[in-house]
Amino acid sequence: MSHPPSPAGPPPSVSPSSVGPGQAPVLRIDARRNLERVKEEAERLFSERGSDVSIAEIAAAAGVGKATVYRSFPTKEDLLEAVALRRHGWFEERLTQALAEPVAWAAFERILLDLATRLERDRTLGEVLRAARGRPALQERKAASLATLQALLDRAIAEGAMRPGTSANDVSLMVSGCSMALTQDGGTAGDWRRLIGYVIDAFRA
Amino acid sequence: MSHPPSPAGPPPSVSPSSVGPGQAPVLRIDARRNLERVKEEAERLFSERGSDVSIAEIAAAAGVGKATVYRSFPTKEDLLEAVALRRHGWFEERLTQALAEPVAWAAFERILLDLATRLERDRTLGEVLRAARGRPALQERKAASLATLQALLDRAIAEGAMRPGTSANDVSLMVSGCSMALTQDGGTAGDWRRLIGYVIDAFRA
DNA sequence: GGGGAAACGGACCGGCCGGTCCGCATCCTA
DNA sequence: TAGGATGCGGACCGGCCGGTCCGTTTCCCC
Numbered sequence: 001m002s003h004p005p006s007p008a009g010p011p012p013s014v015s016p017s018s019v020g021p022g023q024a025p026v027l028r029i030d031a032r033r034n035l036e037r038v039k040e041e042a043e044r045l046f047s048e049r050g051s052d053v054s055i056a057e058i059a060a061a062a063g064v065g066k067a068t069v070y071r072s073f074p075t076k077e078d079l080l081e082a083v084a085l086r087r088h089g090w091f092e093e094r095l096t097q098a099l100a101e102p103v104a105w106a107a108f109e110r111i112l113l114d115l116a117t118r119l120e121r122d123r124t125l126g127e128v129l130r131a132a133r134g135r136p137a138l139q140e141r142k143a144a145s146l147a148t149l150q151a152l153l154d155r156a157i158a159e160g161a162m163r164p165g166t167s168a169n170d171v172s173l174m175v176s177g178c179s180m181a182l183t184q185d186g187g188t189a190g191d192w193r194r195l196i197g198y199v200i201d202a203f204r205a
Numbered sequence: 206m207s208h209p210p211s212p213a214g215p216p217p218s219v220s221p222s223s224v225g226p227g228q229a230p231v232l233r234i235d236a237r238r239n240l241e242r243v244k245e246e247a248e249r250l251f252s253e254r255g256s257d258v259s260i261a262e263i264a265a266a267a268g269v270g271k272a273t274v275y276r277s278f279p280t281k282e283d284l285l286e287a288v289a290l291r292r293h294g295w296f297e298e299r300l301t302q303a304l305a306e307p308v309a310w311a312a313f314e315r316i317l318l319d320l321a322t323r324l325e326r327d328r329t330l331g332e333v334l335r336a337a338r339g340r341p342a343l344q345e346r347k348a349a350s351l352a353t354l355q356a357l358l359d360r361a362i363a364e365g366a367m368r369p370g371t372s373a374n375d376v377s378l379m380v381s382g383c384s385m386a387l388t389q390d391g392g393t394a395g396d397w398r399r400l401i402g403y404v405i406d407a408f409r410a
Numbered sequence: 411g412g413g414g415a416a417a418c419g420g421a422c423c424g425g426c427c428g429g430t431c432c433g434c435a436t437c438c439t440a
Numbered sequence: 441t442a443g444g445a446t447g448c449g450g451a452c453c454g455g456c457c458g459g460t461c462c463g464t465t466t467c468c469c470c
Contacts, residue, residue, distance in 0.1 A: 426456090
C-alpha cells in the first residue's frame, strides 16, 4: 500500500513506453493481481506460522507458481522483509500515537499491552522486534523506532514512574523474549497478559 | 556418567554370554570409547550452537561415521535428549542446593543469576527449560523441577519478599524468554546480568 | 592365532527447500 | 485482430540433512 506504483523487487530494466528519469515498471493487470495475492498470503502465512513457511506453500496459497513469487521478490528474505516492513509500520504508528499521550508511563503500559495482543497472533511482528535477520533496511528502521521509544521512556522516567536508566533496547529484549517463549509454548491470552504485566512491573520505578 | 553399564539406545537383542534377567549390552572397548567421544562432542556442539547442528558434523568431530552415532542413538532427538537430561541433572542439583539455603528469596536470586551465567554459553540448557521438544522423559523431569522450584517460591512468598501468586511456570517462561532473546541477539555478559536483574525485580513483592 | 561376533563407516536413499529455466499462455497496443 | 512484449508455472537443479545398508575392519574368546 505504501508503494502503489513500484511493487517490489528490481524493476525489469526499462519499460518500453514512457521512459522517464524515474522508472515505473507498469505491471500488467494480471501480474498486479497476482502480486497482491502473493503479498496477502505471505502476510497471512508468515504471521500465523513464522518465517519457516516455504515459498512453494505461499505460492500455492496464492494460486500461482513459485516463479511468480520469485519474479517480484528475488529471494525469500526479500518477501519476508516486505511483510516485516509493513508490521514495522504499524509499530511506528502506534509509537507515535503513544508519544502524543499526556502521561508517558500510562502510554508505555498501554503500548506494551497492545504489543502483547498483536504478538500473540502475529509471529512476523516478533521477528521485527528482533535482530531483523541482518537486513539493513529493517535494522535501520528498528533503530529509529528504538530511539523514539527511548524518548517515551525518558519522559516516563522524568515523571518518576519508570526506573531510571531504563533503555529501549532492554525493553525490546524483554518483550521479544516473552514473545518467543510464549509463541513456542503456545501460551493463552491470559499468559500473555500476565507476562507482559511482569515486564511492565520490572521497569516500574 | 549416570549410566555406566548401559550406554544409551536399544540394547542389541540379547548378549551371547551372561544372559541374566537384566540385560547388559557389554560394549566392545572401541565401541565404548567411540560412544564417549560422540557424547562429548554432541554436548559441546549442541551447547555452543544449539540443536540445529547436524549429526554428520558431530560424527566428524568425534572422528567416527554417522552410522556409529545412529547405532547408539536411534534418532537425532534421542541424542539431543541424552544431552538435555544431563543438563537437567545439573539444574536439579542446583535446585536442591537452593532449597537447603535458609533464606528462600536469596536462594532464588542466586539460582537465577547462576542460570543466566550457564545459559549464556549453553544453548542446550535453554532448550531444557522450554517445552522439552515433546519428549516425555524431559517433560516429566521438567514438571518435577518446576514443582521443586514452586516450593522454593512459596517459601520466598511466605518470607514476604516475593510477589504473592508467583508461579514457577511464569518464572521459567521469563527466564527462557530472556535466554532466547539474548542468545539470538548475541548479548554480552552484562546484558545477561541486567535482564535477569529485571526478571528478579519483576517477581519481588 | 584363528574364527566368529561385534562394530565401523562410507555410500546411498528420500525428502525438503531455495532458486532457476524455458516453452507456453496472456495481455496490451497498434 | 494480429503480433510482439510481458508474465506464467511446472520441471528441474543443487545442496542439505536425517536415517539406512552392507562390505570391511576390529576386537574378543577359545
